[in-house]
Amino acid sequence: MRRTTGSYLEQLSLWLRFQGVEGPRIVTILSEVRAHVSESGENPYETFGEPRLYAKAFAEGSRRRWLWGISLAVAIAAFLASAYMFASDIAAHRDFRRLPLGGHVWLVISIGIVTAIVAWRAVLVVAVRPLSALAYEESDTATSWKKWAWRRRIATAAVVVVLVACSGLWGVALGNAYRDAPKLRSATYVWVNANAPSDSNGEEQQLITTSAVIYLSAPGPTTQLVGLSLSTNWNGSNDASTLIAFPTLSSALAAAHNHNFGTDGNLAPFTTLKYGTYYVLDYFGSITPTVDAPSPAEDLEANYSVEGVGDDTLDVGLPINYGDAN
Amino acid sequence: MIDAGWPSEWLRGILPLCVIAIVINGETHGYAIARKLEQEGIPNVKGGTLYPLLARLEHDGLVTTRWALGPNGPGRKLYSVTPAGRVWFRGTSRNWQQFSALTVDLLTDVGKRKHA
Numbered sequence: 235m236r237r238t239t240g241s242y243l244e245q246l247s248l249w250l251r252f253q254g255v256e257g258p259r260i261v262t263i264l265s266e267v268r269a270h271v272s273e274s275g276e277n278p279y280e281t282f283g284e285p286r287l288y289a290k291a292f293a294e295g296s297r298r299r300w301l302w303g304i305s306l307a308v309a310i311a312a313f314l315a316s317a318y319m320f321a322s323d324i325a326a327h328r329d330f331r332r333l334p335l336g337g338h339v340w341l342v343i344s345i346g347i348v349t350a351i352v353a354w355r356a357v358l359v360v361a362v363r364p365l366s367a368l369a370y371e372e373s374d375t376a377t378s379w380k381k382w383a384w385r386r387r388i389a390t391a392a393v394v395v396v397l398v399a400c401s402g403l404w405g406v407a408l409g410n411a412y413r414d415a416p417k418l419r420s421a422t423y424v425w426v427n428a429n430a431p432s433d434s435n436g437e438e439q440q441l442i443t444t445s446a447v448i449y450l451s452a453p454g455p456t457t458q459l460v461g462l463s464l465s466t467n468w469n470g471s472n473d474a475s476t477l478i479a480f481p482t483l484s485s486a487l488a489a490a491h492n493h494n495f496g497t498d499g500n501l502a503p504f505t506t507l508k509y510g511t512y513y514v515l516d517y518f519g520s521i522t523p524t525v526d527a528p529s530p531a532e533d534l535e536a537n538y539s540v541e542g543v544g545d546d547t548l549d550v551g552l553p554i555n556y557g558d559a560n
Numbered sequence: 561m562i563d564a565g566w567p568s569e570w571l572r573g574i575l576p577l578c579v580i581a582i583v584i585n586g587e588t589h590g591y592a593i594a595r596k597l598e599q600e601g602i603p604n605v606k607g608g609t610l611y612p613l614l615a616r617l618e619h620d621g622l623v624t625t626r627w628a629l630g631p632n633g634p635g636r637k638l639y640s641v642t643p644a645g646r647v648w649f650r651g652t653s654r655n656w657q658q659f660s661a662l663t664v665d666l667l668t669d670v671g672k673r674k675h676a
Contacts, residue, residue, distance in 0.1 A: 262637065266590055269636040270607050273591040283608040291612035
């Protein structure tokens with residue numbers, strides 16, 4: 235390797251940066267080396283020693299390197315944790331809300347953190363790039379590094395402004411989404427028991443008992459279950475229903491599999507539904523076919539109202555198979 | 561006098577005081593300090609020793625710096641002694657002179673005893 239003043243300054247700037255010395259100080263140290271050797275005619279490798287060792291003499295500022303390392307570790311930990319949450323959400327709920335930026339809220343937040351830190355460092359590196367060039371400029375070094383410091387401040391301010399703008403926009407979009415959001419959803423498990431028609435005309439009254447798991451997709455205004463009915467071309471009447479709350483989806487699904495129907499009356503409607511709670515909806519109804527050979531397709535319609543937003547209906551598809559039902 | 565320079569362990573204690581003694585006479589820059597040291601009989605103080613020392617003195621508030629354009633070439637850093645630096649210099653140089661007189665006495669006594 236050539237051992238010129240240029241190569242010395244280049245190596246020294248790298249080692250100083252590696253030691254965590256701040257940019258303006260690096261410029262100062264490089265400029266002094268350059269001023270000294272240009273006057274004395276000495277070789278910097280001889281008078282200042284190896285760049286790596288000389289840089290160590292200025293290494294007090296390495297606290298900042300620790301801070302940088304710690305913040306990066308926190309961001310990566312947040313990213314991994316949210317990736318895990320994201321994966322377990324898919325596995326457990328099979329329903330992750332569509333957010334304005336797409337994906338899951340934790341994932342978006344931690345990608346945001348990582349992006350912000352990386353972007354900030356990247357912008358700084360770009361703004362800092364001409365460090366050893368600054369020491370070479372045949373101009374006032376003080377002015378040069380002041381310019382550098384301003385560039386750094388402007389870059390940092392720009393990153394902050396962009397981040398604040400992005401998170402503001404995202405926050406507003408998220409707020410809007412949550413305000414309009416609460417949707418009643420049903421989990422995959424639906425159990426149905428129906429009487430088989432006793433004649434081919436199918437005009438006899440049928441009994442349907444079913445058990446489904448319902449829950450709110452998002453937090454939001456007060457949401458109330460209003461009414462339950464069976465759809466399509468059947469005349470139906472609702473005889474009994476219950477709604478039992480469970481803290482987790484798995485416990486609700488387990489309870490639904492046990493389908494212990496309450497017969498105390500039509501209890502489910504006018505229950506206020508809470509986000510984060512999973513409800514087993516047991517339904518007992520009777521229907522009378524109005525046409526011959528009715529379609530086996532049947533929906534349980536759960537009407538609900540969201541305060542300040544309006545009414546909506548959840549259709550729970552009932553897989554009725556008269557051939558197999560008892 | 562040693563052409564290659566005084567032992568570095570000797571210089572470690574006295575060099576800050578010598579540097580302040582030079583800078584106290586008027587604002588000057590790093591290379592000029594090294595040349596002046598050489599003229600005063602302390603040759604071969606390397607840049608690798610001098611500039612970290614100056615940085616330490618600046619950090620401790622004993623000297624202050626400003627940038628000026630060199631006559632032909634890059635800008636250079638000019639050092640001057642702060643009021644705190646003057647106070648430090650007065651106290652420390654008095655102590656050093658005391659220490660130095662004691663060591664000189666000790667060394668010359670040995671010679672006298674030999675001759676006696």
